[in-house]
Every structure is written in structure tokens, then in C-alpha cells.
Amino acid sequence: MVRDVKKAIFPVAGLGTRFLPATKSIPKEIMTLVDRPLIQYAIDEARAAGIEEFIFVTSRGKSALEDYFDAAPVIEQELRAKNKTDLLDVLKATDMDSGAIAYVRQQKAMGLGHAVWCARRLLGDEPFAVVLPDDVIAAETPCLQQMMEAYHNTGGNVVATMEVTMDKVSSYGVLDVAEDMGAMVRAKGMVEKPKRDEAPSNLAVIGRYILQPKVMENLNEKKIGSGGEIQLTDAIAREITETGNVFGFRFRGQRYDCGSKAGFLQATVAFGLARDDLSAEFSQFLAEIVAMRQAAE
Ligand code: G1P
Numbered sequence: 324m325v326r327d328v329k330k331a332i333f334p335v336a337g338l339g340t341r342f343l344p345a346t347k348s349i350p351k352e353i354m355t356l357v358d359r360p361l362i363q364y365a366i367d368e369a370r371a372a373g374i375e376e377f378i379f380v381t382s383r384g385k386s387a388l389e390d391y392f393d394a395a396p397v398i399e400q401e402l403r404a405k406n407k408t409d410l411l412d413v414l415k416a417t418d419m420d421s422g423a424i425a426y427v428r429q430q431k432a433m434g435l436g437h438a439v440w441c442a443r444r445l446l447g448d449e450p451f452a453v454v455l456p457d458d459v460i461a462a463e464t465p466c467l468q469q470m471m472e473a474y475h476n477t478g479g480n481v482v483a484t485m486e487v488t489m490d491k492v493s494s495y496g497v498l499d500v501a502e503d504m505g506a507m508v509r510a511k512g513m514v515e516k517p518k519r520d521e522a523p524s525n526l527a528v529i530g531r532y533i534l535q536p537k538v539m540e541n542l543n544e545k546k547i548g549s550g551g552e553i554q555l556t557d558a559i560a561r562e563i564t565e566t567g568n569v570f571g572f573r574f575r576g577q578r579y580d581c582g583s584k585a586g587f588l589q590a591t592v593a594f595g596l597a598r599d600d601l602s603a604e605f606s607q608f609l610a611e612i613v614a615m616r617q618a619a620e
Pocket of ligand 1: 435455458494495496497515516527528529530554555556582
């Protein structure tokens, strides 16, 4: 029987040094695409996939994240007094049931696998999702929900995947494919950040995972992997060797790497254009600025 997934881990302990100086005083997950912080997109996607418990793996300096999901009585009172119901509705997206959200700290930056392992006591013997908020995915059906549907057919472990060009493989976990079934592939291996000429394929893992408790157990080993860090990829690779039950899922949607400046800007433009209240003015501005640049060249 395939067990439902109700808990998700959000690793948010990273320092976000690529966005300094902004991240000197704000967590990168609070940086906004249009008017919503990155973490909001991740939470909304998890909710749509049926997640009910949200576990944040944080670090020092991330208290703005906790405040974000707390009640804001002063703002709410003010909006109610002014009868701004539309804004009160906007704020509702940040509501969390008491106890639905939990925070554990990763005291030392020892890699993604280690961050996930820090949440082990909150999971028990249950399958769980991992969502990396840096990977923002625009999709008609939210990515994790698509994966959940696929998972209910296959069981086991499901990781989001997409093809990348060979010059990019060294930035990702990469799948070695045993069987390609179209949307799903069965993996026979998974390598973290391989060199271009050592990559088993160009099928990269994107930051959405549905994992069995055995993967958490594998992380207990604290095996040091790529970059001298404890890698989630290695714990999943072990599950491949032991059970063969790891699938890559080619999601339908556009992924933005919001851990990089270029990706963040691309996402900002795409999400701005997708907004009914902004698209007309914004697309006109973009057309004009592109035309001006071309004329100047
Ligand atoms: C992490 C994972 C990697 C995965 C990537 C997706 O790497 O370790 O396997 O492909 O996320 O974004 P990071 O980007 O944190 O270095």
C-alpha cells in the first residue's frame, strides 16, 4: 500500500551569500517575487499537494521566516479598521494552524543531506517530502501535486527531474536511467554534481522529493560526499542500490533557479507578466526597454 505524505521539510538554513548584501539582514527565502516571498510559493505548492505539517530547517538569522508565518495583530487590526478586506484576504495565505509548522535548527552548514537529517525526530517512520524554496516552479498543476499523483501509482521514492544542457550537469544531482517510461524514469543511480564527462545522463534532479523513511535512516551514516558535504543524493542513491525504487518524474512546468541572480530576475519577469493586475503595464515597459536597448546598439 502506498502511504500518504503529510509532512514536508523545507531546508532554509543556507546563508544566501550569492545575494549579499541583501541577505546580510534578511533570509533569502523572504526575498520577493513580485509581492510574495519565495517561501510562500513553496508553502502554497506543498499545501496543494496535501501537506499538513511543515518542518523548517533553519539557522541563526532566520527569525524573519518565523514571524512571516505568525499572526500580525497590528497590521490586521489596521486593515480591519479601514475595511480593507482584499488585503486581509491576501494575508490569509500566511495563516498556519497552530502546531502545523515546526522549526529545527541546523547548527552547522554540513550540506543538504545533513539539513534534512536534522528533522528526523519530527518525522518518525513516515514518508516525507522535501521542498527546496530556491527552485520555484510555475505550473498549471503545482509540481509537488503532480509528483504526488505519480507517487500514488509507483510508491517508493520520486524526485523531480528535467533535462539540462551538458554544460550545466555539474550543478545538479544527476540520474542514471534504468528505464525511461516517458514522464517517469526508473533510476539505477544518482550522482551529485558530476563532472560533465562523468555524468550518467543530462537528467537533473530539481528540488522536489518524495522520500521513504529509509532515506532518512541512510542519512544517519553521515557519509561525506561531493563538496565535502553530507548529500541527500547519496542517501537516495543507496536506496536505489538496495530497493531499486527510485523514480525521476519529468514535471510539467517552468522551473526558475532563484538561488542565482539571473534565475531570480527571470522569475520576477515571468511572475510579473503572469499577474492580471500588472501584465499590461509591465509588458509594455519591457517592450519599450528592449526596443530602446536595440536602438542604442
Ligand atoms: C541541491 C541538490 C542537487 C539538486 C539541486 C536542485 O543542490 O544537492 O542534487 O540537483 O539542489 O536545485 P544545490 O543547488 O543546493 O547545490
